Amino acid sequence: MTSPACVRRPLWPIVKVRRRRSLISLTPLIDVVFILLVFFMLASSFLDWRSITLSAPSAGAASASMEGAVLVEIRTAGLRLSGRPIDLDGLEASIRTRMAEKPGQAVFVKTAAGVPLQQAVAVLDRLSAAGVRNLSLIRDQAR
Amino acid sequence: MRLAHLHRTRAANEDDRVLPLINVVFLLLIFFMVVGSLSATDPFAIAPPQSSNGEPGDPKDIVLLIGTDGRLALDGRVLEAASLKSAMTERLVDAPAQEVHVKADGAAAATEVVGVMETLRAAGVERVRLMTVPGGVQ
Numbered sequence: 001m002t003s004p005a006c007v008r009r010p011l012w013p014i015v016k017v018r019r020r021r022s023l024i025s026l027t028p029l030i031d032v033v034f035i036l037l038v039f040f041m042l043a044s045s046f047l048d049w050r051s052i053t054l055s056a057p058s059a060g061a062a063s064a065s066m067e068g069a070v071l072v073e074i075r076t077a078g079l080r081l082s083g084r085p086i087d088l089d090g091l092e093a094s095i096r097t098r099m100a101e102k103p104g105q106a107v108f109v110k111t112a113a114g115v116p117l118q119q120a121v122a123v124l125d126r127l128s129a130a131g132v133r134n135l136s137l138i139r140d141q142a143r
Numbered sequence: 144m145r146l147a148h149l150h151r152t153r154a155a156n157e158d159d160r161v162l163p164l165i166n167v168v169f170l171l172l173i174f175f176m177v178v179g180s181l182s183a184t185d186p187f188a189i190a191p192p193q194s195s196n197g198e199p200g201d202p203k204d205i206v207l208l209i210g211t212d213g214r215l216a217l218d219g220r221v222l223e224a225a226s227l228k229s230a231m232t233e234r235l236v237d238a239p240a241q242e243v244h245v246k247a248d249g250a251a252a253a254t255e256v257v258g259v260m261e262t263l264r265a266a267g268v269e270r271v272r273l274m275t276v277p278g279g280v281q
Contacts, residue, residue, distance in 0.1 A: 026161050033165065037172045044179020050197030051244065051272040056264035057257060074253070111253035118249035120256075121192035121275055129196055139257040 052124050055136040069106040070098060074123055076114050088126055095130040106134040113140065185246075186216045192249035193278025202244040202274050205234060207263070209247035213255050227259070231266035241269040 073080040111120050187210050208216040215222055217230055247256050260271055
């Protein structure tokens with residue numbers, strides 16, 4: 001009965017110090033921290049952005065710079081590489097061999113009307129995976 | 144004496160019980176501050192196209208937003224397609240970084256986006272970065 005009191009007695013000053021410190025209440029601190037937390041949760045974005053670098057297309061003078069460039073057409077019906085129908089895997093393989101022969105080969109991607117950007121990005125994605133660095137998006141001039 | 148002592152320890156204990164909560168909340172706060180990137184909110188929402196590769200990097204410097212219905216916003220300000228060229232030329236005078244980050248909606252017509260890029264080219268932009276997010280395409 002007496003022994004716990006004996007053990008506790010040396011702790012008295014510590015308890016006193018703690019009590020004096022808690023005169024400043026923790027509740028406003030928690031309030032402020034919660035408000036900050038909610039602010040950062042709502043205001044910050046966690047989107048992991050990637051980018052595909054393209055050369056900006058010029059409207060009229062595309063034909064001059066298209067000398068020796070590979071043309072990939074995206075139509076609503078499917079893909080065409082230099083006029084011949086091809087699928088996505090075949091396109092990547094074919095472009096890969098061309099890039100091995102001629103690094104720095106320019107590739108033009110021509111989109112037809114009605115093609116969503118997502119479809120064009122899927123093709124651009126494959127092309128940059130195949131090692132194309134000089135990519136350009138153009139559109140059908142005959143509209 | 145004994146009662147006062149009990150009361151005091153309980154007061155100290157109440158603070159002690161709140162401390163883990165504060166620790167966790169502080170950790171969460173620091174997590175959100177460090178991991179999340181604060182940026183200005185876009186004037187209209189877009190669903191960026193998904194791609195499986197591409198260089199990582201946040202949109203910065205000159206950011207052009209293209210919505211589904213052809214709406215445009217340059218650096219957070221909505222503008223008409225007709226005034227894009229002059230606005231871009233003006234913007235390039237201030238900062239001659241000839242690179243524009245284009246954030247376009249994945250469902251927007253590709254020809255429309257290319258049309259905007261042609262306008263950028265006419266305004267003197269050399270390179271365009273098409274912003275995407277990683278996703279399960281193919």
